[in-house]
């Protein structure tokens with residue numbers, strides 16, 4: 001409940017300035033008459049009474065300031081009246097009139113409550129002067145009383161205001177000890193003002209602010225120059241472990257004035273401290289939010305820019321190099337789209353944690369949004385040092401992540417730009433690191449690379465690519481390459497994988513690794529994919545007799561499968577071209593199974609019933625779930641080439657191939673190994689009973705004519721080996 005202020009200041013009685021009434025008590029009417037005339041002439045209101053009893057009645061009815069009482073010798077009634085008047089109302093003046101020439105009567109009158117006496121007979125002027133003096137004295141005394149009363153009220157009002165001020169109001173003596181503290185000390189510090197009186201102000205200041213407080217208080221500034229807006233942390237004694245409070249403080253020196261014994265002497269300090277803890281806290285939250293990514297707690301783009309600007313300034317002064325690494329997670333989007341944002345968020349938090357562990361003090365890791373991170377390495381000694389950090393990040397993210405019981409595989413592509421070699425400004429460096437990263441993405445992901453001017457701009461590149469792809473469709477710049485798939489048991493070519501090729505009129509052949517991602521992002525993969533399927537079906541049917549059993553493997557983008565009428569489209573192409581569905585092998589990636597599983601399963605089942613076989617491509621690199629595999633009408637797993645290549649490099653990784661093959665056999669699936677390049681790989685895979693293989697060891701992807709030649713050659717060899 002808010003404290004209530006003291007009542008409004010008393011208003012003065014309205015009759016204050018008016019003359020008070022006088023009562024004259026005398027048994028002689030003539031005297032009363034003459035007194036009445038005198039008073040009237042001066043404007044003094046006067047009543048008269050001839051007996052004490054009449055006087056008592058009037059006093060009870062009206063308020064009189066002065067009562068004149070005539071005293072007769074041996075008259076106890078008038079003395080009793082005086083005593084009664086004195087006791088009846090405090091502050092009433094009783095003036096005794098006496099004809100007694102001795103001191104006895106006046107003394108007796110003063111003893112019984114009279115404040116003055118007038119000896120009879122009296123001159124009218126003397127009587128009037130006495131009356132007026134008495135009235136004036138009474139007026140002054142009342143006025144004093146009123147002023148004292150006002151001051152008291154005013155003092156109470158100011159004390160109320162000071163004590164109930166939300167601010168901490170204090171006065172220090174010349175040595176810095178508290179001589180006054182208002183009650184807000186209790187709210188602010190949890191201490192009563194009494195416990196602080198006499199204590200030195202430093203007992204409230206937090207250690208780190210003591211020096212600055214000492215200096216500022218010692219300046220003893222006053223007037224316009226007084227200390228304002230000094231921010232101090234308070235850590236009151238006995239509040240150990242409590243969060244400190246922050247105050248915004250003013251301090252004004254107090255000096256003795258000209259009338260004092262030592263004018264100009266420093267007497268102490270007066271000031272106000274306002275509790276700004278909550279405001280500071282709110283400010284720091286706002287500041288934190290403005291500079292950090294709230295999901296991972298990492299610096300955001302704004303803070304990164306700030307740090308980068310500082311690093312560049314320092315590097316310029318010291319002739320140093322700075323590295324900016326742009327990191328983009330591989331396969332994150334798939335996880336996020338399929339398993340939901342909660343899994344995606346936790347995954348990002350784990351990624352941030354792992355990346356943080358790769359850094360030294362002074363490095364800045366920032367999240368720029370989505371799955372993009374930027375790493376700033378200030379003052380790097382040389383390129384290999386940057387390469388080591390990049391590799392460390394790649395290795396750190398290569399290990400599987402566990403989120404909600406999902407074992408998830410990510411990877412990271414890193415682009416690097418160096419100051420000053422690749423850019424002088426922060427915008428250029430970030431842009432070039434981004435371009436380099438994009439370059440990595442297009443060339444196989446999971447690596448790092450330094451920026452190169454030849455990479456051009458990412459946006460230009462993307463736009464040019466998109467325009468180029470549209471034109472390529474219209475101008476028939478695509479063609480199909482065929483790579484044989486070999487059954488190593490029978491030694492025959494059992495199938496051909498159709499791979500798209502783009503012959504760019506200006507730049508020559510463009511790798512599908514470069515343009516397929518753009519085609520997928522722009523949706524152009526749909527017409528391109530259909531074109532490839534139709535063209536390959538038509539072409540295979542034109543091949544010479546004897547190839548009727550040859551299967552056609554075609555890569556499908558998830559976008560194609562997610563089309564509502566996907567099954568009808570495949571069927572229509574086979575109907576129109578006359579290519580039997582049972583010769584078609586559709587290669588899909590594991591990532592396809594991340595979204596709309598039910599509908600994908602349904603479509604694949606329909607195709608499977610029609611004789612189409614389904615192969616999981618790049619197996620082992622994506623989000624693998626055996627649970628899905630069991631539910632799907634899959635016929636084969638295609639081991640990703642990275643595992644096959646690993647056979648050459650390191651036997652240990654080769655065991656992964658072993659595991660995949662064993663697992664596939666366990667599920668009753670065929671296994672195709674792709675990217676077989678050496679005899680050693682072939683032998684190793686053969687030992688593991690991998691039946692089908694594909695790779696440069698057998699053949700590079702070929703044009704249609706070359707493929708036909710190859711098939712004829714293999715057929716001859718096969719025949720020869722049989723005879």
Ligand SMILES: Nc1nc2c(ncn2[C@@H]2O[C@@H]3COP(=O)(O)O[C@H]4[C@@H](O)[C@H](n5cnc6c(=O)[nH]c(N)nc65)O[C@@H]4COP(=O)(O)O[C@H]3[C@H]2O)c(=O)[nH]1
Pocket residue numbers: 483498499500511512513516529532555556557617618641674675676677694695696697701
């Ligand atoms: N190092 C090495 N590489 C080998 C070897 N044997 C084959 N390759 C290459 O490995 C890729 C195999 O195709 P993929 O894994 O489906 O990977 C394909 C596939 O994901 C995509 N792609 C190609 N054609 C199409 C298509 O018509 N549709 C879709 N959706 N994607 C396609 O582009 C990727 C790259 O295709 P290509 O550049 O043709 O690259 C082909 C092929 O030329 C070997 O022994 N060693």
